[in-house]
Amino acid sequence: MRKDSNLLKYTYTLKFLRDEEGDYRYLRFKVKRGTKSISISYEYDEECIVDIGVFGPGSLDLIRANFRGWSGSNRKRIYLGEKWSTPGYIAEPIEEGVWHVILGLYKIPEDGCKVHVNIMLLEDSVHSISYVSEPVNSATCKRSLQEGGWLKGDLHVHTMHSDGDSEIHEIVEWARHLGLDFIGLTDHNTISHLREIRSKELLVIPGEELTTYRGHMNVLGVNKWVDFRIKCENDLLRILSYINREGFLPIVNHPKSLGPKWEWGHIEEIGFLEVWQGIWEFNNYESLRLWDMLLSKGFHVFAIGGSDVHRLKTLDFVFKLSTPTTWVYTEKLDVAEILAGIRNGKVVITEGANGPFINYYLINRGKRFRMGDSLTPGKYKLVTYVERGKGSKLRIITARGIIYMTDITENHASHSIDVNLNEEDVFLRLELVNPGPYTDELYSKEIAIKALTNPIFIIP
Incomplete structure (x- = not known):
């Protein structure tokens, strides 16, 4: 020096x-x-x-x-x-x-x-008029819901405060154009973007992407910086304890080739996994396989989607805002309610804001079970609802694999089948996929998933 x-x-x-x-x-x-x-x-x-x-x-x-x-x-x-x-x-x-x-x-x-x-x-101050610095004031959007409903958004978005090419107001404007209800701003290892969050037309969820040299993890709902300097397992556990203590929500990002992968483990403790990043064809089948493996072992891990978009101003075929789109069932359009919906597993991921949507429930003796719920083995009626899904195939999946598959022949379709669930099933979830010769394979590179749900868990 x-x-x-x-x-x-x-x-x-x-x-x-x-x-x-x-x-x-x-x-x-x-x-x-x-x-x-x-x-x-x-x-x-x-x-x-x-x-x-x-x-x-x-x-x-x-x-x-x-x-x-x-x-x-x-x-x-x-x-x-x-x-x-x-x-x-x-x-x-x-x-x-x-x-x-x-x-x-x-x-x-x-x-x-x-x-x-x-x-x-x-000794002199530095000035710029290109950026604003204001307190976070978008915890509650002016829009509200009188009853529960499905809201759609993108939970993994980067701005000029890290390696994105767009300012926050530009991202908000484009998200509104796409019809989104919310976005999560998750810049790498920083929270400087929080001071620019001031949208009253679109809910902006404050976040940070902890970008370590052995994997990435989004943290949503932050109001302060979360340390990214994780160098060992003990550091990770300390950070996770801090995140949980503060009421933030952690999500392991893109655990797959070119993700980069997540090498820290402890996904079952974190509880949330970005199964779908960018277009489905971008190696997301690897993340899906990891998720199913965790579910099959009895871990209650919920799937999240995120575009990981960095470039709005240049053509990018892999990372585009709202590809995929994450739908959350919630009572109200605010940060706390969106995060609560995610924590409860009330999440569907679709290929885009206007792509096919799928929902379902299981019913036994008048009692309904929905995504994120747990039930005991037995006979149930499975009721599914598909919107904008004509031409796709519906797959029903448990730890035993694909237990049922059918063609969707109408844009708005409802199906009802009887299922006998046992301890070996462990979980049940649904997918919509493109038809083709590989539709009986769960993790084929040739299969493009159009929508997937979170599971209902089967417990002894």
């Missing part, structure tokens, strides 16, 4: 080795009283990927750290100030004391990686 007191500048040149990949390193710098803003720039060898963020004065301990921002490897120059900060960073007064730049060593080649970091403390 070289410090130039006249220019209030710190310069670091570092070399990281391959065995440091996946770890974090901290660069210390002292901020003097009267500093109005901080400018940070960095560069590294082309073969590497090094992420960057900033912590303010105070502890660096897990959960307790004074988070000021994170931008991954998307920005090579960062500004922090009281009135405005680079998207991904918190606009707050610049405190006197010891600060830290955090470097995330994501990809380090065999011959190592050289990194240069420059930090400048400025």
